[in-house]
Amino acid sequence: GAVVSQHPSWVICKSGTSVKIECRSLDFQATTMFWYRQFPKQSLMLMATSNEGSKATYEQGVEKDKFLINHASLTLSTLTVTSAHPEDSSFYICSARGQGGDTQYFGPGTRLTVL
Amino acid sequence: GENVEQHPSTLSVQEGDSAVIKCTYSDSASNYFPWYKQELGKGPQLIIDIRSNVGEKKDQRIAVTLNKTAKHFSLHITETQPEDSAVYFCAASRGFNKFYFGSGTKLNVKP
Numbered sequence: 256g257a258v259v260s261q262h263p264s265w266v267i268c269k270s271g272t273s274v275k276i277e278c279r280s281l282d283f284q285a286t287t288m289f290w291y292r293q294f295p296k297q298s299l300m301l302m303a304t305s306n307e308g309s310k311a312t313y314e315q316g317v318e319k320d321k322f323l324i325n326h327a328s329l330t331l332s333t334l335t336v337t338s339a340h341p342e343d344s345s346f347y348i349c350s351a352r353g354q355g356g357d358t359q360y361f362g363p364g365t366r367l368t369v370l
Numbered sequence: 371g372e373n374v375e376q377h378p379s380t381l382s383v384q385e386g387d388s389a390v391i392k393c394t395y396s397d398s399a400s401n402y403f404p405w406y407k408q409e410l411g412k413g414p415q416l417i418i419d420i421r422s423n424v425g426e427k428k429d430q431r432i433a434v435t436l437n438k439t440a441k442h443f444s445l446h447i448t449e450t451q452p453e454d455s456a457v458y459f460c461a462a463s464r465g466f467n468k469f470y471f472g473s474g475t476k477l478n479v480k481p
Contacts, residue, residue, distance in 0.1 A: 297474075298473050298474050299414070348414070358402075
């Protein structure tokens with residue numbers, strides 16, 4: 256149980272384009288989803304927290320207009336990187352927590368490369 | 371806010387030996403402490419967790435201990451195997467909301 260999937264697993268795009276990453280909880284309802292960014296050999300950096308049906312809460316320093324998060328259902332959250340630039344290249348990981356749950360279950364991550 | 375420090379940053383052990391990774395936290399109100407294992411190119415996987423009302427928890431070869439007074443918790447892996455090689459992250463949380471992660475420990479188990 257507690258499986259979280261992400262799609263795509265990797266994506267390469269041109270500078271200036273937008274990229275959408277999907278995060279799905281496959282066998283539980285995720286009332287809260289989290290989006291992280293991870294640079295090579297570094298820890299996870301929380302970007303935003305989203306609750307189903309509500310606007311996401313962004314961490315300090317994260318541009319909400321650049322990283323659009325939508326949590327429209329209890330099993331799906333999306334992260335859209337708008338007007339991507341090479342500095343946005345990173346490993347993006349989502350996690351999900353069920354109602355009344357305590358821990359976060361992580362997806363496999365999405366490797367974004369912006370040329 | 372919470373600050374979690376993790377040591378060591380790298381750890382090499384011989385197969386069959388034990389490995390210990392330590393974390394300290396600053397917020398005495400933190401009450402949930404999970405440990406994650408991350409293999410190269412993959413997302414973190416929960417391996418064990420502990421709540422503040424428990425001092426120790428064990429699951430086969432893996433155990434976690436918590437000292438609330440000293441504000442530190444540790445991951446213990448016994449009888450290490452090559453497949454235990456990965457990066458391990460500790461985290462602390464208050465009320466199961468935002469997780470504060472340690473900087474990670476790269477464990478290398480030599481066959």
